Amino acid sequence: MSLTKLRNPGLWITVIAVLLLGLWPIVTQRASTREEIFTVLLSVVLASSLNILLGYTGYVSFGHIVFFGLGGYVGLYLIIVQGWSLWPAMAAGGLAAGLLALLLGQAILRLRGSYFALATIGINEAMRAFINNFEPFGGPTGLSLNFQTYNAYGGAANALWLIYYIVLILALFNIVLSYVVKTSKFGLGLMAIREDEDAAEVMGVITPRSKTWAYVLSAILPGVVGVLFFFKNGNIEPPQAFRLHMSIELLVMVMLGGFGTVFGPALGAVGYQRLRGLLLTSDLFKNIQLAVAGLLLLLIILFIPAGAVGWIRRRFPILRRYLP
Amino acid sequence: MILQVSGVSKWFGGLKALTDVTFSLQEGQILGLIGPNGAGKTTLFNVINGVYKPNEGTVTFRDVDITGLKTYEIARMGLARSHQIVRPLNDLSVRDNVIVGACFGRENNALASAGTIADEVMEFVGLAKRADQLAGSLNIGQKKRLEMARALAARPYLLLLDEVLAGLNPSEIAMMIDIVMKIRERGTTIIMIEHVMQAVMSVSDQVLVLDFGKPIAFGTPAEVANDARVVEAYLGDPSLAAQLLAPSSDQPEQDD
Ligand SMILES: Nc1ncnc2c1ncn2[C@@H]1O[C@H](COP(=O)(O)OP(=O)(O)OP(=O)(O)O)[C@@H](O)[C@H]1O
Ligand SMILES: [Mg+2]
16 A cells, blocks of 8 residues: 555545535534534444445445444443443444454355345344343343443533544544555455456455455444444443344445445435435424335436446546546 | 376266366476367366366376365466456456456565556557456457456466457457467466367467367377367367368477
């Protein structure tokens, strides 16, 4: 990885766009805007992470939210029961998610296509059932934070801003990480796997190893932001932590923006959350938002399978260099 | 001896695709592998490069027993191949396709040096102008050359070419044969599956003939061309076979 590669304008346009979006609530100092953008930035992290597996490697994970939920549980357990502070708990949440991916990778990355996708759903459901019965994590009632905990971070109001800043930094970091991975030898191996796994092996790509690391890499940051999300939330319960429909929404975001591109998942996350925000104000759509997400996914796959950024890249090959 | 195949048999369910195949190959040679459709030629490649594990027998590559190793392990030891049915990485550029070959093959190159090798190899096979095009957008002749370029970029000791001439027009065939000869001059050993008889007979040092999975002849092109069993195996039509094989005897490159 040479530093000259980081001079790609497309990367910095993406970073600056997300940064401006993230600075907006800080400038206006409005909590409601902050909450809205927080959700968007969280989605940027989750969608960009998923993209490493889905977009670069070509493995569809329907249960990616399991890493978010597990990270949240591990983090909150350490904070509430063990009295850890937020920082090491975040690291531990990311580590736990990465470890889970490492173990699962050995088992299910041998499956291809829809078999892998099905297995990931199974894992999310199995994890939910397991934690439902896991006493240290509070079983079905989950874990709740004592309000006093926020005092160590300057009170609840300050803590919310602090968490917001961290998520903003993670979102920016994740975009740079996506780019670095995509332009690395490791990333090239992943894309070879996506295009034709057998041909990649014949050319010497050590596919089990590459796939496993892609899976681990795509799991860590969701684990970290899981800790932040549930720390901010104040409590965590199994149904909240392992919401399958969030996995599907993440797929929509990646597909909408353009899978396999650096900018796409971020754009898709912003676009989808924007759309969802509009729909949620309507009572009718509130109840059928998942159906809307599903329909949207279907429409994208049918009509713009490459997603917005992918479509532009194909339509205007000259821009390919600027839209990594 | 760069490659030693000993007593290899391969079944697909009840079908015996390879029966007791034994041969060895000297470094720097071109071995032509011929035989009627379904004779087991591609299967033999698949056994050599680890796609299939043979039911019986062993494959030794550069004095290492590689039977049952993974394809990527074998690739990294310096064995590259092209596919009969081309397998371009469609959504990657031609250049990136070739870089994959250079990055993950024998030399385990870093991206930057792999890029240099890719540029050189694309020039060599005549794809330099297509470098930034998506591989999926190439025509069949170009895709065949891409298969070749990816394999070459790995700088293999042994190169397996599976019908790189099939589907090409005469001028493309001439160009491809020229490339094959140049590769051999660089010291790379080649096994070449081919139906274009004139071509394979003119470039090969040795020819192995498979029929229904069994090796029925092994020798110089001239020896094989005059083998009655080979002539018989080919379409059961001796005159056609003779016609196909004849030009080999008056090729000047033949003496080695
Ligand atoms: N994966 C497989 N499963 C079952 N049968 C197979 C498989 N691969 C090859 N075969 C069978 O094995 C036999 C040999 O096939 P192979 O592809 O090796 O022939 P070939 O000599 O390469 O023929 P061609 O000249 O047509 O390419 C054929 O009968 C084929 O149908
Ligand atoms: Mg074949």
